[in-house]
Amino acid sequence: PDYAIGQEAQRRLDSLTKPQGSLGRLEDIAKQLCIIRGGAAKLAQPKPAAAVFAADHGVAAGGVSAYPQEVTQQMIYNFLAGGAGINVLCRQAGADVWVIDVGVAGDMSQAQGLIQAKVAHGTADMTKGPVMTMNQALDAIVVGAQTAQRLIEKGYDLLIPGEMGIGNTTPCSAITAVICGLRPEQVMGRGTGVDDAGLSRKLAALKTALDVNKPDPANPLEVLCKVGGLEIAAMCGYILEAAARGVPVMLDGFISTTAALVAGGLCPTAIDYCFSGHGSVEIGHRAQLEKLGLRPILTLEMRLGEGTGAAVAMNVLRAAVAIYSEMATFAEAGVTGH
Amino acid sequence: PDYAIGQEAQRRLDSLTKPQGSLGRLEDIAKQLCIIRGGAAKLAQPKPAAAVFAADHGVAAGGVSAYPQEVTQQMIYNFLAGGAGINVLCRQAGADVWVIDVGVAGDMSQAQGLIQAKVAHGTADMTKGPVMTMNQALDAIVVGAQTAQRLIEKGYDLLIPGEMGIGNTTPCSAITAVICGLRPEQVMGRGTGVDDAGLSRKLAALKTALDVNKPDPANPLEVLCKVGGLEIAAMCGYILEAAARGVPVMLDGFISTTAALVAGGLCPTAIDYCFSGHGSVEIGHRAQLEKLGLRPILTLEMRLGEGTGAAVAMNVLRAAVAIYSEMATFAEAGVTGH
Structure with missing residues (x-):
């Protein structure tokens, strides 16, 4: 810049x-x-698109989420039918939605309109060891980068990273704890609304995962492989490619800012192309924003994810333009x- | 409700x-x-309109603003030509703008498109005594109420109170100090950007005005007459009429929330129809919002007035709808x- x-x-x-x-x-x-x-x-005025990267997480089997894993697939059909929060809020803000399977655990090959780019059928359980191989992480990053490239070639000039993946606040809390040098308790919240028992399971899973994997904070790719997720890797590649092509990125909340944290670890100037759309209720989001030097445009107590906070913030960016x-x-x- | x-x-x-x-x-x-x-x-989705009430203030002669009084008239022509912040932000949010002369000091009878409803050529100087008579205050309230009535009859179903009046953060600080029971220092800011010398003059003017007039906090109409303004009175009538007809109001920042403070003093349930669009940089705004039990939708460090913060907040309301x-x-x- x-x-x-x-x-x-x-x-x-x-x-x-x-x-x-x-x-x-x-x-x-x-x-x-x-x-x-x-x-x-x-x-x-920009022509924005949201890319919703979907993937599953081995750690979800440990009951860290308020929802069962099948909801990832069900929500993809909801995205494709135009009925989810991200669809409605993108329509309202004049943005298009694209949905990419980068790692859903299950066969999605018949889903009409879904971009097929599955790297694996979900990740492994982070409490047992690394969630994916380095090749898988790199493949997922490439999926994200290619998505950004294609959207830019289609004429979009502002990119929103979106996501769907039951259980994904757990890997995001893990990555944030490692990269920001904080304890799990300091970066962990209720995600989509887990109860007290679930919250205890989530904290235990996080602690075990960090103990078992000992990710090196100075090596963002290693952090991704050990405690990350396929959609987080894809969003990281998407942000890097957008920045490399000089295209602004509107981040959403905790999940997409985790991807930005990894992207910024790999290439700090990528963050100069990022706006923070919405300050999440998830406490870890504050630590991420501080680390990246970003301030959210909106603070509306949203915690849905998908890219929804970024979609609402697009309206403010349009007002600024x-x-x-x-x-x-x-x-x-x-x-x-x- | x-x-x-x-x-x-x-x-x-x-x-x-x-x-x-x-x-x-x-x-x-x-x-x-x-x-x-x-x-x-x-x-x-609502069909919103902003009514920009313009008036001048005797106290402006005392150098309480960064701008000379002539700017009130110049800005009205800017509103009518569609080039001001409120025009641009209302267009972006799908709202129409109407401009009403309720008390500009000067002849505006030739201004094309301006709604002519002048009650007086500006108010008197609050440091010398009451700024207007009770009849003038009531006339201005009626101008606001009739404006709301006409806009609702035209099919608008969400009303934004807007304003223009060089010097008008001074009467608003006075009203807020009286109704919220605070000292002038606690409710006074730099308005459009007055320098330190201007800020001292503003504080002195406020103290003198409150000393000379001793407005009764329990009597909102008396407060308006003694230390208010014609556009503030008009906005008060506009809010009351909208609420009486069951039409929601999107408040802007410090000036329009002052009008809501007076409206709420006259009819507390009127506030149930109000949204607070934007939390102003002006410190007095926080005291007003607390008194009214409102929380701003946006906090974007805006301090332009005109209704601009409310216009931007309309986008968030559209997202909610x-x-x-x-x-x-x-x-x-x-x-x-x-």
């Missing part, structure tokens, strides 16, 4: 008919978009400025 | 394909809209629920 463009964008923002800085974070968002797009001329490109300047409007 | 409808709406929300409560405040907003509209069936009406239920999607 070229930060001189940021100064030029700030001059334009300061020329608009409003007290300087009075549009707050809308101005910051517009400026960051100018920097990412490489120009301070008027911004066009609109003010940057459509407001009159002091000179144009004949208003007395400072 | 009928709170049994809220329970029915909650049952519908809990039947949708997501963990219960996982859409956070989107669910609360949908539920409140159901209660206001009086039914838990699917919600239609969309999830309530368009998401599939567990039964419809064949997903295993709790």
Whole structure:
């Protein structure tokens, strides 16, 4: 990114008919978009897409989630039929939804409209050893990168990472604990709403997984292989590819920011292309955002995942683009400025 | 409002394909809209309008603002030409803008498209005595109520109170200090961006105004007459009329919530029809929200006024309406629920 463009964008923002800085974070968002797009001329409204990467998790067998594993597959059919939260919120925000099987435990080959890119039938149980091989992790990263590439070739110019995978707050808590150097208790929440007994099982699973695997915080790929997930790896590749192509990314909450944590470990400048859409209820999300130097645009107490918080935040980004490109300047409007 | 409808709406929300409560405040907003509209069936997307009430303030002569009084008139022409922040953000959110002269100091009779409803050529200086007579305050309230009535008759079903009036954070700080029982320092900020010298003048003006006028906190109309403003009175009438007709109101920040404070003093149930769109940088806004029991939907460090924060928040309300009406239920999607 070229930060001189940021100064030029700030001059334009300061020329608009409003007290300087009075549009707050809308101005910051517009400026960051100018920097990412490489120009301070008027911004066009983005054409966004959400890629929902689906995968299953061996650890789900240990009862760490409020839902059974079959819900991953059921929800994929819901995505494909357009009835899930991510579909509705993307429609409302003018974004398209693409669904990718990167690691669902079960045959999804007949699902109409699903992008078939299965690397494995779910991961192994992290409490017993590494959840996947290095080759599997790399394959999943490539699935994510190729998805970003295809979406960009289709004309999308803002990418939302989305996900579905029953049990996936557990690997995300594990990755966050390792990379942020925190204890499991400090980064673990109720996910989709596990009860107290489930929460105890989740904490025990996390502790065992970290004990058994001892992932090296300095090696993000090793962390992915040992305590990660296939959809997390895919989202990591998706974010890296978007950034490499100069395309902005709107992160959602705890799961997608885990992928950003891994992506940032592999390539720190990738984070310059990321916006944080929504600050999750999951406590681990705060540690992630601090580590990455990101601030969420919205805080609406959402904890659904799928990419839904990012979809809602797209509206605010659209508002930022609109003010940057459509407001009159002091000179144009004949208003007395400072 | 009928709170049994809220329970029915909650049952519908809990039947949708997501963990219960996982859409956070989107669910609360949908539920409140159901209660206001009086039914838990699917919600239609609203047709919103913003009414921007413009007026001038005698106290502006004392240098309490970063801008000269002439900017009120200049900005009205900017609103009418569609180039101001409120125009751009309302367009982005699918809302129309109407502009009303309720008390501009100067002849605006030739302004095309401006709704002519001038009650006085600005208010008097609050540091010398009451800013307006009781008749003027009541006339301005009627202007606001009639505006709401006309907009509702035109088919709008969600109303945003907007405003323009150089110097108007000073009367709003005065009203807030009186009604919330706080000292001027506790409710006063930089408004559109006054410097340190201006801030001292503003504080001195506020203290003098409260000393000279001694408004009775228990009498909201007296507070309006002594230290209020014509656009604040109009917004108060606008909110009361919307609530009386069962139409939801999306409040903006410090100025429009001041009007809600007066409206709530006159008719507490009016606040049940209000959403708080944006939590302002102005410190007095927090005291107002606490008094009214409202929580802002957005916190984007905006401090422009005009109704802009409410316009951005309309997008979130639209997202809430969309999830309530368009998401599939567990039964419809064949997903295993709790």
